[in-house]
Amino acid sequence: MNPLVSDTQAEATIYAPWRSLGEKSCYSEDSLAETLDGGQSFRWQITDSGFWQGAWNSFVIQLRLKGDCLQWRAPRESTVPREEVLRYLAIDTSYEDMISELPWRSDSVLEEAIQSFHGLRILKQPLGETLFSFLLSSVKSIPQIKELCLLAAQQYGEEIIPGVHALPTWARLAEVEEVDLRKLKFGYRAKYVSATANRLVNEPEFLSIVEAAPYEEGRSLLMELPGVGGKVADCALLFGAGKLEAFPVDTWIAKALSARYNLNDWSLDQLATFGRIHFGRFAGLAQQFLFSFERKKAR
DNA sequence: CCGCAGCCTCCCCT
DNA sequence: AAGGGGAGGCTGC
Numbered sequence: 289m290n291p292l293v294s295d296t297q298a299e300a301t302i303y304a305p306w307r308s309l310g311e312k313s314c315y316s317e318d319s320l321a322e323t324l325d326g327g328q329s330f331r332w333q334i335t336d337s338g339f340w341q342g343a344w345n346s347f348v349i350q351l352r353l354k355g356d357c358l359q360w361r362a363p364r365e366s367t368v369p370r371e372e373v374l375r376y377l378a379i380d381t382s383y384e385d386m387i388s389e390l391p392w393r394s395d396s397v398l399e400e401a402i403q404s405f406h407g408l409r410i411l412k413q414p415l416g417e418t419l420f421s422f423l424l425s426s427v428k429s430i431p432q433i434k435e436l437c438l439l440a441a442q443q444y445g446e447e448i449i450p451g452v453h454a455l456p457t458w459a460r461l462a463e464v465e466e467v468d469l470r471k472l473k474f475g476y477r478a479k480y481v482s483a484t485a486n487r488l489v490n491e492p493e494f495l496s497i498v499e500a501a502p503y504e505e506g507r508s509l510l511m512e513l514p515g516v517g518g519k520v521a522d523c524a525l526l527f528g529a530g531k532l533e534a535f536p537v538d539t540w541i542a543k544a545l546s547a548r549y550n551l552n553d554w555s556l557d558q559l560a561t562f563g564r565i566h567f568g569r570f571a572g573l574a575q576q577f578l579f580s581f582e583r584k585k586a587r
Numbered sequence: 588c589c590g591c592a593g594c595c596t597c598c599c600c601t
Numbered sequence: 602a603a604g605g606g607g608a609g610g611c612t613g614c
Contacts, residue, residue: 475595
């Protein structure tokens with residue numbers, strides 16, 4: 289039924305044995321789920337056997353939590369370097385040091401959010417893929433964005449292993465007519481994707497320039513792209529370029545800041561600036577805690 | 588500089 | 602049962 293999910297028997301033969309990614313991942317089932325499937329990435333889901341399965345670039349892996357130990361495995365036929373996995377999951381960075389630098393000691397709202405999602409991390413996804421998925425995100429819920437990504441992958445993405453497709457490259461997307469993207473339920477976002485694809489193909493260095501640039505400069509560059517405003521740019525920079533100071537302000541964060549920090553009638557831009565100043569160098573991580581916490585309370 | 592409707596489509600609500 | 606309102610925004614007026 290679901291193309292990303294294989295049955296239990298097939299899994300055993302297709303996949304290499306489980307390997308550890310480290311005893312001290314700090315993850316709980318909750319914070320792992322929130323990291324993989326809480327709005328940073330739209331490419332993870334639970335298999336029949338209860339593992340997480342996800343894909344980026346041409347990599348497919350599965351993850352599971354065995355006690356405190358995060359484990360991973362990849363299809364036998366594919367080559368997935370361990371370093372790639374560590375980098376994507378941001379396990380190589382000093383997590384506790386970042387937490388320590390957040391102002392939770394003087395901010396009880398943040399403190400409570402961190403406690404309830406300890407282990408939550410910011411992923412380091414490929415920038416191009418991150419930009420693509422957030423171009424589709426406007427006025428869409430997470431399940432809807434996941435479906436759009438899946439449709440695009442199945443239609444225009446390379447098949448990595450049987451049944452699992454990579455997201456389409458920007459080069460491929462540039463070849464696709466806007467009307468065909470609309471057929472994939474993209475709606476008015478089809479125009480953004482087509483126009484952005486054309487620009488990126490004409491300027492092949494664009495995304496690597498963005499990634500190498502300081503935060504503010506990268507943000508301005510991304511916002512030159514059609515369909516990319518402040519929020520989408522910040523999401524791409526935070527989840528796809530390792531710019532941890534980016535502070536995306538969506539409706540959830542706006543609601544949280546307004547209610548909990550008493551910032552009524554502030555514009556989205558003002559809230560983003562407040563977030564970067566108040567939460568500091570790792571504002572984006574604080575944002576993710578607040579975002580997850582706010583959504584949890586709504587459930 | 589600010590505020591606002593319109594944009595595709597799906598889903599939930601009455 | 603048909604129709605309105607809103608959903609992790611951006612653009613142009």
